[in-house]
Each structure stands twice: as C-alpha cells, then as structure tokens.
Amino acid sequence: xxxxxVKIGYFERxxxxxxxxxxxxNLFEQVEGTISLLFTKYIKAMISYxxxxxxxxxxxxxxxxxxxxxxxxxxxxxxxxxxIQIRVYPDKLMIWNEGHLPENWTVSNLLKSHSSRPYNPDxxxxxxxxxYVESWGRGISKMTELCSAGxxxxxxxxxxxxxFWVEFKKDIYHKEMLTGFGLNDRQLDALLHxxxxxxxxxxxxxxxxxxxxxxxxxxxxxxxxxxLLNKNGDRKSAKYVFR
Numbered sequence: 531x532x533x534x535x536v537k538i539g540y541f542e543r544x545x546x547x548x549x550x551x552x553x554x555x556n557l558f559e560q561v562e563g564t565i566s567l568l569f570t571k572y573i574k575a576m577i578s579y580x581x582x583x584x585x586x587x588x589x590x591x592x593x594x595x596x597x598x599x600x601x602x603x604x605x606x607x608x609x610x611x612x613x614i615q616i617r618v619y620p621d622k623l624m625i626w627n628e629g630h631l632p633e634n635w636t637v638s639n640l641l642k643s644h645s646s647r648p649y650n651p652d653x654x655x656x657x658x659x660x661x662y663v664e665s666w667g668r669g670i671s672k673m674t675e676l677c678s679a680g681x682x683x684x685x686x687x688x689x690x691x692x693x694f695w696v697e698f699k700k701d702i703y704h705k706e707m708l709t710g711f712g713l714n715d716r717q718l719d720a721l722l723h724x725x726x727x728x729x730x731x732x733x734x735x736x737x738x739x740x741x742x743x744x745x746x747x748x749x750x751x752x753x754x755x756x757x758l759l760n761k762n763g764d765r766k767s768a769k770y771v772f773r
Contacts, residue, residue, distance in 0.1 A: 533611040536564045536599075540572055540618045552613070557603055557653065561662065564616070565596050572618045576706075587680075590623055590698050594676040594685070597669050598696045600662055602627035605649040607692060621707075623698045630692060637687045640670050702758075703772065711756050716741070717749050721758065721772075730759065730770040 534557075539550040551571070553563040569575075573595075575586040602614050602625055610628040617624045631639070632647045646664075648654035657663045673696075674684045681701055688695040702708065703725045708718055716739050723738070724730045735746040750770045753759045759770040 531608050533613050534608060535613045536560050536616065537613045538564065538567060538572065538616045538618070542620065557656075558660070558662075561596070561599060561603065564599055565592065568595065568616070568618070573623070589700050590682070591676040591680045594673040595623065595625075595698065597663075597673050597676075598625050598685070598698075600657060601669050602629075602694075602696070604654040604657060604663070605629040605694070607649065610692070621700050621702055623700075625696045627694055628692050629694050631689060631694075637689055640687060643671075708758075711758065713753075713756075714749070717753055720749075721753070725772060728772050732768060732770075 535555075536553040537550065538553070540548045542548055551567055553560050553567060555563060569588060569592055573589050575588050578585045578587065599614075599616075606614060606627045607629050612628055615626040617626070629649055646654070654663065663669065670685075670687075677684055677698065683699045683701075686697045686699075688697070700707070703721055705718070705722065708721060713721075716735075720730060720735060720738065724734070730750065732743060732746050732750060735741075735750060736743055739746070750759065750768075751761075754761050754770065758773070760773050762769045762771055
C-alpha cells in the first residue's frame with residue numbers, strides 16, 4: 531500500500547534536514563528496522579561503567595519509543611499516501627502519523643484510563659498475538675512511566691485534524707547539553723545542582739555563590755532568555771522553574 535512505510539529524518543532546526551532514511555517491508559520488519567536504525571544512527575547513548583561492565587543509557591527510553599511506533603502503525607489511516615514520519619532534533623524526537631481518535635475523544639481521553647480501541651483492529655490483533663503489545667489500552671501510561679523513570683519529561687500529544695503527533699523531550703540539564711548554551715560557571719553549576727529541586731530561588735542562588743542579588747537576578751534572567759528556566763512570580767518572590 532502506498533505510504534505503508536516509515537520515514538526518519540534528523541533536523542538541526544525545523545528547516546535544516548541533515549540526513550534521512552526510509553524503512554520498508556512488512557509491518558513487523560518496519561518495527562524492528564526502525565527501532566534498530568533509530569538507536570544506532572539517530573539516538574546517542576551515554577556510556578558509564580560499573581566496575582568492568584559497560585552500561586549504555588540512551589537519550590530516550592527504547593521501550594517508550596517502540597510503544598509510540600507500534601501505536602502509530604496500529605492507528606495509522608492507510609487510505610492516505612503519506613508514511614509515518616519520525617523527526618529527530620538535538621533536543622526532542624517527534625513521531626507523526628495520519629489517523630483519527632475514536633469519535634468524541636480528545637487528548638484528555640488518552641491520558642486517563644481507557645479501553646483499547648485501535649483504528650486498525652486486525653493490525654493491533656496481529657501485534658497482540660505476536661507479543662508486541664497488550665490489549666488493555668495502557669500504551670500511553672506505559673510511555674509516561676518509562677520517561678518518568680528515566681528522569682525525562684512526560685511525552686506530549688497533539689491532535690490537529692488527521693495529524694497525530696507524539697513528542698519526546700530530552701533531558702537537557704546535563705553538562706554535555708548545557709555547554710552549548712554559552713553559560714558562565716555559576717549558571718552551569720546552578721542548573722546541575724538545583725535540577726532535583728525543580729526550581730531556583732534568587733536567595734538560594736545568592737547564598738550558593740556569595741554574590742549580590744543584582745548579579746543573581748542577571749544570571750537567572752539570562753537563563754530564562756535562553757529558554758532553560760521559566761520565571762514565576764514577581765521580582766522579590768520570583769521562582770525560576772525548570773521547564
């Protein structure tokens with residue numbers, strides 16, 4: 531069928547496609563081929579060692595991305611001619627498919643407990659019988675749990691007409707990613723130190739670095755301007771929240 535394949539692209543920015551691939555074959559081959567390609571060519575792994583044992587931690591949980599891909603294939607409207615599209619950016623991964631939610635459903639229905647109502651029940655049943663998916667409608671909650679366990683933001687979902695997007699965001703608050711933002715030493719240290727708290731108070735920033743309130747405010751406002759923090763509240767009681 532026309533459009534029954536997966537297209538993957540790496541983008542530096544929205545208009546800057548750096549390289550791309552296509553994955554064809556039957557739907558089982560598309561699942562395995564797409565996941566293999568994503569996690570060998572498009573998604574980096576951070577290496578750590580436990581004694582002599584090497585551990586690889588990917589930027590996104592592999593099982594969460596796999597679940598999103600299976601959902602896209604099982605819910606795709608194959609009467610259209612456009613393939614499933616996966617866009618990989620430096621800070622996020624987006625999966626698009628042409629499909630439709632069940633009648634009278636919105637994204638809010640997906641985010642709470644719901645029954646399994648696939649757009650293509652025969653495809654979903656084939657995946658279920660092969661052990662690829664459950665049949666309980668838990669795919670969305672499973673992706674959320676996997677991302678939370680990996681210290682990542684929850685996936686977000688966007689439905690516009692027949693366009694269905696799933697977006698995974700990377701954890702940008704580690705040294706490798708932050709060095710590209712042109713931060714001073716205080717800013718870099720603060721983001722790494724206060725990350726677990728989820729917010730930075732100006733008074734805490736002053737106390738940690740022994741600087742004036744004016745300097746602290748300048749540093750924190752600059753982090754907001756760079757898109758690394760959100761400011762909540764007025765000048766004196768402001769909280770700088772991790773996004």
